[in-house]
Amino acid sequence: MSARLPERWVLTWVAHNPDLSFAVLLAACVYVYFALTNGLFATHNTAFAILERFAVLGPIGLSLTLCIIAGEIDLSVGSNAALAAVIVVRFADSLGAFNSLMLALAVSTLIGVLQGLLIAYLRVRAIVLTVGTLMLLRGVALFVAQEKTVSLTDFDVPDFIQTRMLEYFSPASLLCIVLFVCVGLFMTYTKYGREIFAIGGARKEALAAGVGLRRPIVLVFALSGFCAGLGGVVIGLRSGTAQALGLQYLLLAGTVAAFIGGVSIHGGRGGVIGAAIGTLTVNFLDTGLVFDVTPAYMVQLCLGVLLIVVIMFQTGSRVFDLYQKRQASLAESDRRRAELVAKRNRQI
């Protein structure tokens, strides 16, 4: 009995977390595939490179995960990240790297708060508003960058944030991991985090139960803006350059990460651990494809197919669930009718 305990524990965990187990399985499959086909993939250096990519895509995936948990989607993450990158690079020389980093994060968080306020106050869907801000923020970023590619002159900061420590980590990826842990604790153990889950999964019920819409929406978009800004800052500081019109690919990659991580488009499901695993899967995929010298558009093609497959899988299981529920309720009403008929027959 005691020997079988770990096995049972795993089975119970899988039964309780189907989405997460799917994500883990997918991540493992992608990793094993590339490890088997490319001898250089399963090495310490590649693990470091993957975590470096994780430091960029992680915050973006987290940002989209949070929004989708709240039942909304933030299409402006790419623009927000680009703006943060432009700000941090442009002002790094005049204000110092740390101050410009703080400025960039403050601006992207503020943008998130404003978006949240507008969505809550105007009662529009986030998709609608963020399509507008997507374009608006590109304009702002172009304005800040004065329509040029901005670049750092002092490369101490890029060198610092890519310093390799503890074999696998760098300051950037450690920062990203800290962010994941903090947001995870916030979402699981605070009232505010649970409110975000509530308005996503069952908005009408949450409203009826007295959860206001305004606070969780503003909060989730503030968090999303902060995360997007952090992703942009890391990219900007690491490469030392930033373009106002760049980073468009982040939306697709982040969405794929979020959906692999087990969020549902109807909101209320998923979590921070899922976001981390989803992002790692995407990182495995694009690192592995780069190893095999695949052009960037093929990565995009793969991500697109992956997203469609995951969303269709989700839709299919939902449609199947609804069908089963309907069949069950039809069978139940048939049974009751038969009972009634039998009762009446007895009375006659």
Next chain:
Amino acid sequence: MSALAQILGRGGASRSPMTVALIGVVAAIVLFGALTTPNFLTLFNAKTIIRDAALVGIMGIGLTFVTLSGNFFLLSMKEIAALSIITFAMGMSHSYGFVLSLLATTLVAVAAGAVQGLLIGLGANPIVVTLGAAGLFYGVASWWSDNLVVAFRRPNDAEWLGTGSTFGLPNITIAFILIAIIAEFVLRYSNFGREVFLIGANRAAGKATGHENLPMAIKVCTIAAVCAGFVAVAFAAQISSAQANYFSSEFGSSGDMTMSVIATVMVGGNAITGGFGSTLRTSFGAIFIAVVDNMMVLRGYTSGPRILSVGLIIVVSIAVFALARRGRRSVE
């Protein structure tokens, strides 16, 4: 502008004082700009504006069907166009001639639209599906063309569409006007048009009366994709070459065709949740954005402020229309 205001005024509850005031302010700014910008109020410039609006406008008209039927919008408009433009240019460069190339492009566009429509109709979220499809189509277009420019020889039999003109109007402008008129008639007077509005306004009611969203989603997505394919053909005919990233980098003021197209739908004031709006609104939205853009070009602004102002126009129009419809629609 007065035409726009008149159309807006028809929207019942949109005659709130705040909306009227905001529209007045916008009209005043545009009027002021029109009077003070040199070379703005000329017949030649008016033609330029409509020609600029044409390509985005045609795609916007296609997308309006999707939006009105309650399926939000396709984030893959420019990628459908990219796939179509590569198909067309491949056909032309292998000298299959205009008609065959056009036919092949139409087939590709129909297939691209129908597949997305099928997935959306099965109940998948339109935004996510089309985001994935965008990556897929762009990847296929780049892979097919090796990410190179596909050029075809001039003179060719496609030039009449791209650069030709009839009665002093460019053929693309004429196509825009014709498509706008046809789309408006279809939407207003045909059974199909009424079905679009019904399903968009109330999907449950549509379903209860036998109008499922599945065939509707396939139809509207195909319409949008064919419009995107037509724009791609017209654009390729203009410059006799094609590359997968033509619609992502070098197009218009914003550098992103999909966003410009969605902007025309939104600025026109179509209800994003479906059921209310018209293709005429989208056409006016396209022309309005083209007017503002043109005015800023004439005043010597660079692309930064232009993108900024288009973004502002979208956000402000979302706010205005949301406030105007307030009370008529619930939170969802």
